Amino acid sequence: MERLKVISGHLLPRGPSEPLRVLRSCGSGSSVPGTGEEVVVVHGRRTAIGKAKRGSFKDTTPDELLSAVMSAVLADVGLPAARLGDVCVGNVLQPGAGALMARVAHFLSGFPETVPVYTVNRQCSSGLQALLNIAGAIRSGSIELGLACGVESMSLRSIGNPGDLSSRLVENDKARDCLVPMGITSENVAERFGVSREKQDAFALSSQLKAAQAQNSGRFDQEIVPVTVSVTDESGRERRLQVRKDEGIRAGTTLDGLSGLRPAFKPDGSTTAGNSSQVSDGAAAVLLGRRSAVEVLGLPVLAVLRGSAVVGVPPDLMGIGPAVAIPAALRQAGLSLDDIDVFEINEAFASQALYCVEKLGLPLEKVNPNGGAIALGHPLGCTGARQVVTLLNELRRRGRRAYGVVSMCIGTGMGAAAVFEFPGPQREEGGRVAGRT
Amino acid sequence: MMATKTFRCPARHGYAVEVSPFVPQRLACAASQYYGITGSGSLFVLDQTETGMVLVRSWEWGDGLFDVAWSEANEHVLVAGGGDGSLQLWDSANQHAPLRVAKEHRQEVYSVDWSQTRGENLIVSGSWDRSVKVWDQDLSRSLTTLQGHEGVVYSTVWSPHIPGCIASASGDGTLRVWDVKAAACRLAVPAHKAEILSCDWCKYDQNLVATGSVDCSVCVWDLRNVRQPVSQLLGHTYAIRRVKFSPFSQTVLASCSYDFTVRFWDFGGSRPLLDTVEHHSEFVCGLDFNLHIPHQVVDCSWDETVKIYSPACLTAAARSAAS
Numbered sequence: 001m002e003r004l005k006v007i008s009g010h011l012l013p014r015g016p017s018e019p020l021r022v023l024r025s026c027g028s029g030s031s032v033p034g035t036g037e038e039v040v041v042v043h044g045r046r047t048a049i050g051k052a053k054r055g056s057f058k059d060t061t062p063d064e065l066l067s068a069v070m071s072a073v074l075a076d077v078g079l080p081a082a083r084l085g086d087v088c089v090g091n092v093l094q095p096g097a098g099a100l101m102a103r104v105a106h107f108l109s110g111f112p113e114t115v116p117v118y119t120v121n122r123q124c125s126s127g128l129q130a131l132l133n134i135a136g137a138i139r140s141g142s143i144e145l146g147l148a149c150g151v152e153s154m155s156l157r158s159i160g161n162p163g164d165l166s167s168r169l170v171e172n173d174k175a176r177d178c179l180v181p182m183g184i185t186s187e188n189v190a191e192r193f194g195v196s197r198e199k200q201d202a203f204a205l206s207s208q209l210k211a212a213q214a215q216n217s218g219r220f221d222q223e224i225v226p227v228t229v230s231v232t233d234e235s236g237r238e239r240r241l242q243v244r245k246d247e248g249i250r251a252g253t254t255l256d257g258l259s260g261l262r263p264a265f266k267p268d269g270s271t272t273a274g275n276s277s278q279v280s281d282g283a284a285a286v287l288l289g290r291r292s293a294v295e296v297l298g299l300p301v302l303a304v305l306r307g308s309a310v311v312g313v314p315p316d317l318m319g320i321g322p323a324v325a326i327p328a329a330l331r332q333a334g335l336s337l338d339d340i341d342v343f344e345i346n347e348a349f350a351s352q353a354l355y356c357v358e359k360l361g362l363p364l365e366k367v368n369p370n371g372g373a374i375a376l377g378h379p380l381g382c383t384g385a386r387q388v389v390t391l392l393n394e395l396r397r398r399g400r401r402a403y404g405v406v407s408m409c410i411g412t413g414m415g416a417a418a419v420f421e422f423p424g425p426q427r428e429e430g431g432r433v434a435g436r437t
Numbered sequence: 438m439m440a441t442k443t444f445r446c447p448a449r450h451g452y453a454v455e456v457s458p459f460v461p462q463r464l465a466c467a468a469s470q471y472y473g474i475t476g477s478g479s480l481f482v483l484d485q486t487e488t489g490m491v492l493v494r495s496w497e498w499g500d501g502l503f504d505v506a507w508s509e510a511n512e513h514v515l516v517a518g519g520g521d522g523s524l525q526l527w528d529s530a531n532q533h534a535p536l537r538v539a540k541e542h543r544q545e546v547y548s549v550d551w552s553q554t555r556g557e558n559l560i561v562s563g564s565w566d567r568s569v570k571v572w573d574q575d576l577s578r579s580l581t582t583l584q585g586h587e588g589v590v591y592s593t594v595w596s597p598h599i600p601g602c603i604a605s606a607s608g609d610g611t612l613r614v615w616d617v618k619a620a621a622c623r624l625a626v627p628a629h630k631a632e633i634l635s636c637d638w639c640k641y642d643q644n645l646v647a648t649g650s651v652d653c654s655v656c657v658w659d660l661r662n663v664r665q666p667v668s669q670l671l672g673h674t675y676a677i678r679r680v681k682f683s684p685f686s687q688t689v690l691a692s693c694s695y696d697f698t699v700r701f702w703d704f705g706g707s708r709p710l711l712d713t714v715e716h717h718s719e720f721v722c723g724l725d726f727n728l729h730i731p732h733q734v735v736d737c738s739w740d741e742t743v744k745i746y747s748p749a750c751l752t753a754a755a756r757s758a759a760s
Contacts, residue, residue: 003474003501003520003545006565006589006608010676011695013631013651401653401674423674424653 012339036292039135041303041420042079044389045072045225046284049246049377052154056243057281059155060229062094065283066105066151072225073147073285074109077299081111085143088133089119090126090150091381093157097121098381105151121381124348124408125310125416126150127284128384132308132418134288144293150385151283177315178412183265183276185411186349189319190270193355197270200350201258204275204374206364207347211371212251219370220246223393248278248377275350280377284385301423303392306403307333308418310410319352321415322407323359329405329417337362339403340419342394344387346408347372356407369394384408384416395422441716441746444490449479451737453504453679454723459512461729462486463493466743467517469501478502480517482529485745494529506551510558510574518546524562526576539576542566552595559617561603563590569605571617583615585622592635592679598643606633612648614660626663628656635679641687649677655692657704668704672713679724685731689751693721699736701750712750717742 047065050057057065066089074081087106091098097119106117122129127150134146162179169175180188189195214220226244233239253274263269264276287299294301309328313321322345330336343366347353357367370390373383387406395402401424407417449468457463462485470476478501482494500520508514513529514536522542525535544565552559559580560572569583569590588608596602601617612633614624629650639645644660645667653673656666675695683689688705699721701711719739727733732751737743 002565007472007474009608009632010634010651010678013676425671 012335036290036295038291039138039288039305040291040294040301041305041388041392042287042289042294042299043073043077043302044223044284044286044385044392045069045076046223046382046386046389047227047282048224048243049248049280049282049379049386050155050243051247051377052279052281055155055247055281056229056231056241057153057155057227059231060153060227060281061101061156062091062098062151062153062281062283063101063105063108064229065153065227065281066102066149066285067108068225068227069283069285070105070111070147070149071109073287077287079145079287079297079299081109081115083145083297084111084115085146086134086137087111087115087117087147087149088130089117089381090121090128090130090148090384091119091152092121092123092126093152093154093159093380097126098151122310122414122416123411124346124378124380125384125410125414126381127386128388128406128408128416128418129310131286131288131385131388132310135305135308138288138290145287145289147285147287148385149283149285150379150382152379152381153281154279154379155281174315174413180316181265182318182348182411183271185316185318186271186276186351187265187269188316189349189355190351192317195270195351195354197259199354200270200275201255201272203350203354204258205253205255207350207368207371207374208250208253209371210369211246211249211375214370215246215249216251219393219397220390223389246376248280249371249375271349271351275374277346277348277373277378278376280379282377282379282382282386284382284389286385286388302396303404303420303422306335306419306421307331308416310414310416313413313415315413318411318413319349319409320355320359321409321413322346322353322417323356323415325415325417326356326360326405326407329407329419333419335403335419340405341366341398341402342369342391342404343367344391344404344406345372346378346383346387347374348378348409350374352409388418388420392420392422395420400424441744442485442489444481444483444492444743446479446481446741446743449741450719450739451741451743452502452722454735454737454743455505455507455725456727456729456735457507457512458509458728459507461727464725464735464743464745465505465507465515466723466737467502467505468737469503469520472739473501473503473520476501478519480505480515480527481743482515483743490743490745494532496527496535498525503545504548506549506560508574509551509553516549516551516560516576518549518562520545522546522564522566524549524560524572524576537576539572539579541570541579542568547589547591548593550594553597554595554600557600559595561593561595563593563605565589567607569593569603569615571603581617581620583617583620583622585613585625586611588632591633594637596638596643597640598638604636604638604646606636606648608632612636612646612658614646624660624663626658626660628658628663628666629654632676634676637680637682637690639682639687640684647680647682647690649680649692651676653677653694655680655690655702657690668709670702670704670709672700672710673698678720678722681724681726683751684726684728691724691726691734693724693736695720697721697738699724699734701748712748714746714748716744716746
């Protein structure tokens with residue numbers, strides 16, 4: 001069908017033949033541009049990512065971090081909190097995923113009691129899951145606008161208590177594999193798929209260098225909300241400081257230094273502190289809405305959510321999640337890997353991130369152009385939302401219509417991915433955010 | 438703003454409209470069944486009345502029709518280009534069959550245009566077979582075939598100033614300017630990094646050409662210096678299907694797009710986007726200015742409608758210029 005192919009090419013300039021889209025446009029599908037039914041991202045911000053237990057946020061409670069980003073996002077676009085249909089917060093380590101903490105943050109932000117809030121825990125994808133939950137509520141017609149957040153204080157809470165589990169789990173391989181420590185799953189991926197120590201260290205180095213360059217050239221400045229906190233130093237003295245820079249980035253990282261580190265999880269292993277994600281504190285928030293509602297309010301459209309997927313993978317190889325989730329999300333979006341300009345793939349471990357990049361055949365220059373969790377850190381519940389903020393800022397900087405993917409692996413064996421479209425430079429009517437410095 | 442007049446053509450998806458150069462209220466529309474992907478085509482001649490639009494004449498063709506142009510010599514005659522690679526000459530005084538059918542193109546004919554310069558009476562066609570052909574006014578045979586585009590040809594337009602000069606836009610991302618007498622390409626401008634679906638000449642400056650592309654931008658080019666566009670107009674969110682310069686103002690042009698909108702621009706101003714018209718619910722493919730009635734615009738869409746309207750932004754600009 002030559003004509004279908006040619007016209008599809010007009011709609012999807014970089015995907016040579018994708019007849020799905022044009023057929024959808026002929027009907028009255030809900031994702032047709034112009035119908036106003038699409039879920040769009042209006043705006044997003046994040047805090048700096050602090051080093052857990054040693055960094056500037058070590059004494060800061062997560063509700064404070066959360067409140068900083070929640071209020072900043074709404075203030076930037078001038079949206080009263082009362083307009084929000086719901087608020088969803090991704091969190092992993094607080095008791096009950098921090099349901100109480102989230103409501104406290106909500107009031108600390110001056111949000112009215114009439115606006116509801118809840119939390120979600122899908123481990124490392126919680127921040128993205130919060131976004132998908134809000135998107136689902138918009139799509140189902142329950143709400144028009146919602147705030148998706150993620151927050152974690154790994155200073156104040158640790159991964160530890162697994163909760164109450166049946167003793168029968170030892171009889172079930174998969175159930176038992178859910179208890180395999182994350183570092184060992186990394187070793188499993190490295191061994192099973194032959195990801196060498198050298199490659200992992202080189203990947204870690206490149207993450208550090210890219211992040212250092214992004215930080216030095218001010219690329220994170222616009223997305224980071226400065227947070228003023230009190231820190232107690234070793235001598236017990238309390239001091240106030242404003243945190244506006246990511247703390248995990250080490251510009252002086254060398255391959256030599258990385259290769260000298262001892263394996264962290266097993267003596268003959270290849271996963272080290274240098275090629276794994278860092279333990280961190282941070283928060284991020286993303287404002288979503290139905291396009292029609294967003295346009296009525298004169299809010300800008302930063303991006304359009306085009307597809308998403310969460311998939312299951314073997315628990316003892318949980319790191320391969322993105323390699324399965326990304327194609328699933330792209331299928332939903334009617335796009336191919338070639339259509340994507342930037343992939344934000346969480347670097348839980350260099351082993352698994354590299355495996356996914358190679359398995360999918362992604363060009364390295366498209367992956368984490370501003371570094372990833374190895375350099376920036378991985379505040380569990382925050383990460384997904386943080387990646388969305390960083391991705392969309394990157395696409396906006398590039399200044400032309402483009403697609404981006406956010407993906408991560410998930411403990412107990414899952415992967416999540418979401419596909420966003422940056423529609424191109426803002427139209428004049430929605431330029432309110434542009435005025436912010 | 439005068440109320441919009443709408444003509445509905447059920448099961449026919451509009452591809453092109455053109456206002457008659459002789460009769461102010463008359464226009465032609467080329468449309469196709471099944472979005473032009475398959476099935477037949479229709480050519481409508483419509484007259485606008487006080488209250489709406491009436492069908493004067495319509496013809497059916499065995500394949501989709503993608504473009505139409507009125508004769509500049511005979512008020513009853515039109516030429517249309519079809520999916521079967523044919524050009525047909527139609528006479529609105531003749532009810533049934535085309536006066537002549539010329540089938541030389543090997544693939545879809547996506548553009549036709551009738552020359553306007555003094556002393557010439559020629560037709561140009563652009564095809565997916567990558568060629569541009571020039572024809573005499575009777576379509577008895579093609580006079581010249583212009584080869585050079587490395588992709589589908591989407592748009593071919595005669596210069597309103599320079600005799601024997603054609604601009605063409607292609608899927609190869611280039612805008613080309615041709616000298617028909619020498620049968621040679623005089624200029625190839627890599628105007629966009631994506632397919633270019635449309636081009637048009639400025640009616641007041643013989644050096645200005647606008648292009649509309651899949652990259653969602655409209656660019657205005659000065660052919661004397663094509664290193665960068667004179668203006669880049671951003672706002673459409675999907676590919677631009679057609680661009681047309683205003684017959685009344687040097688710096689005003691209109692564009693229609695797969696984003697369902699028609700946008701009006703004044704590239705001479707600091708805020709070039711004058712207005713975004715969102716009155717269609719499908720891809721907008723056809724667009725023309727009425728030469729006789731200032732500020733009146735005609736468009737057609739895959740939503741099975743043809744619309745005539747006078748956008749407020751043009752009438753307001755004229756008022757403020759006059760005062």
